[in-house]
Amino acid sequence: MAEQTFKIAVIPGDGIGKEVIKEGLRVLDHLAEESEGKFAFEYDHFPWGCEYYLEHGKMMDEDGVEKMRNYDAIYFGAVGFPGVPDHVSLWGLRLAICQGLDQWANIRPVEFLPGVPHRINHPDPESLNWILVRENSEGEYSGIGGRNFQGRGPGGEVAVQSALFTEKGTERIIRFAFDLARTRKRKKVTSVTKSNAQQYGMVLWDEVFARVAKDYPDVETDQWLVDAMAAHFVLHPEDLEVVVASNLFADILSDLGSALAGSLGIAASANLSPDKSAPSMFESVHGSAPDIAGKGIANPIGTIGSAALMLDHLGLKEEAERVNQAIADTTGQGILTRDIGGTADTVEITDAIIKNLSKVNVEA
Template sequence: MAHHVTLIPGDGSGPEVIAAAKKVVEATGVDIQWEEAHAGAAMIEKYGTPLPDETIASIRKTGVALKGPVATPVGTGFRSVNVAMRKTFDLYANVRPAKTYPGVITKFENIDLVIVRENTEDLYAGIERMVDEDTAESIKLFTRKGCERIIRYAFEYAVREGRKKVTAVHKANIMKCTDGMFLDIAREIAKEYPQIQFNDSIVDAMCMRLVMHPEDYDVLVCPNLYGDIVSDLCAGLVGGLGLTPSANIGVDGAIFEPIHGSAPDIAGQHKINPTAAILSASLMLAHLGEGKAAASIEKAVEKVIDEGKVLTVDMGGTASTEEFAEAVISAL
């Protein structure tokens, strides 16, 4: 039975990594019917928006998308396409694995963390205004529903994936209403999962502990802002953003994408690392019930990196984006 998937190449170097990931997925033999759609800065001139209605309609139809990175202006311009997609499809759970691979030189070995980040609330809800010309205000929004469903998702994920521990990340010592509610709910839900070890950590202490003893942690469940920061920190522990995939899971669909940016400075040079996009495609296949194919991709990526013969520039090699993808296909 064919799976229907929306394919969004993205901006900058996005089309290069997504083309590589698509080729790897097709090499597994899983029947995917791709429906290409577009999003990003390049769409503004044609559609007047970085997120055309046609793209939203395609994702609504397929329920699943594999997406490349898109540019987000800093300080001015349109709001994030990623944030808009998460709100449109209520993609409340952002799942970001961070895992060390033999062959990648890092400060640590045997890291295998998963960050489960709330994806629709917190400061990213975009509730902000200028109070006067010298004062800006941004509202930190937490709801009980939002807290409960992301925390429960983290515990269910831990059970499903054979994980042992869930850590709730917060700043409840200062933000006693918002983060205090998040922590209280985490403690209550933890009682329903006695087989999973539970603890909590203030976010600043969490960052310190992660760079000292990352092996002490398994699944981290975080509000939106902390999850964004902590997941990039964890990416740094395992070799960088080029190696880290993500899944955005929600009520009305799922979107899979590398967490790195669009890298416009190297667009068209065919040297961007496609590992994160390929591993995002692996997460997508697992979501579609194609667990064997998903596992085969991850094992192939691990083999290629471990052998060290075909690596992109950021990993210390000279291979192009396409050459790395071909090596993964050969290793499948």
């Protein structure tokens, strides 16, 4: 029996989510086997997603969020598939879990892996490594609003979508970003808003950022409007370290960062309950990609990188570092999936990562 067993809720979801989650679990099982009893993983699989919706009329069980509370972590594939509107699939599963468990901090590293063709003009792309910190519980994804006046006839309907910014929610994500910056070689936090045009919620954000920054005199800061920051991602990525932004802005900027690094397929993320009062959820940034589902060509790197974030959160920091190193070794050897210019399929690249994991372990 292992010294420590982690209970993981596995939600493969839709499309390629089922394929990449399978490969991530292979990596986790390999690590557990190599630990020689130090730790083990116990998985419970949940069939929630669009197929479940088409059969049951809901994306997950009514008590699905409560079922998640007893796990150490949640490992999530992807959500969305033709036949189910995207807003139904997203709000019915992923956002329901994030909000229901108050996973208020989302982190999305942007890393330029060796051997991966990048989309940026920089003399040393492999030196670039920054992290997006996304407010994950309110902001533009609060779900406040509605539609009305359908009775006015065609063209007369009105839709209202409100963003919610609370001082509590804003302060805790900004402090999280500053605390994270203190763990990095370069201690810097960049705040991103659009406070010139959004004069209430984002001015509040700016004011809270300025106040919190005073408690971290050792951390460098700067502030950008989101449109200028999008350009800065492209023109001066070397200035970036920890970037904190609202739910919507960090969502968009993280996709931009991943695309610059080569592909959304390599991007990992974590939806964190930082005080561990509830389990955190780990997922790749990419979607369910129904156009390539079932073909065996999906890139599992983002999902395996998300497993590394999960390992780190569970206290297995050495194992997390090994996984990240094995990923870098694999891409550096030119073993790439089609989305990043290679020919390896989903299983082959995972095989290479596992092989390099064993190599990393021997060298350690």
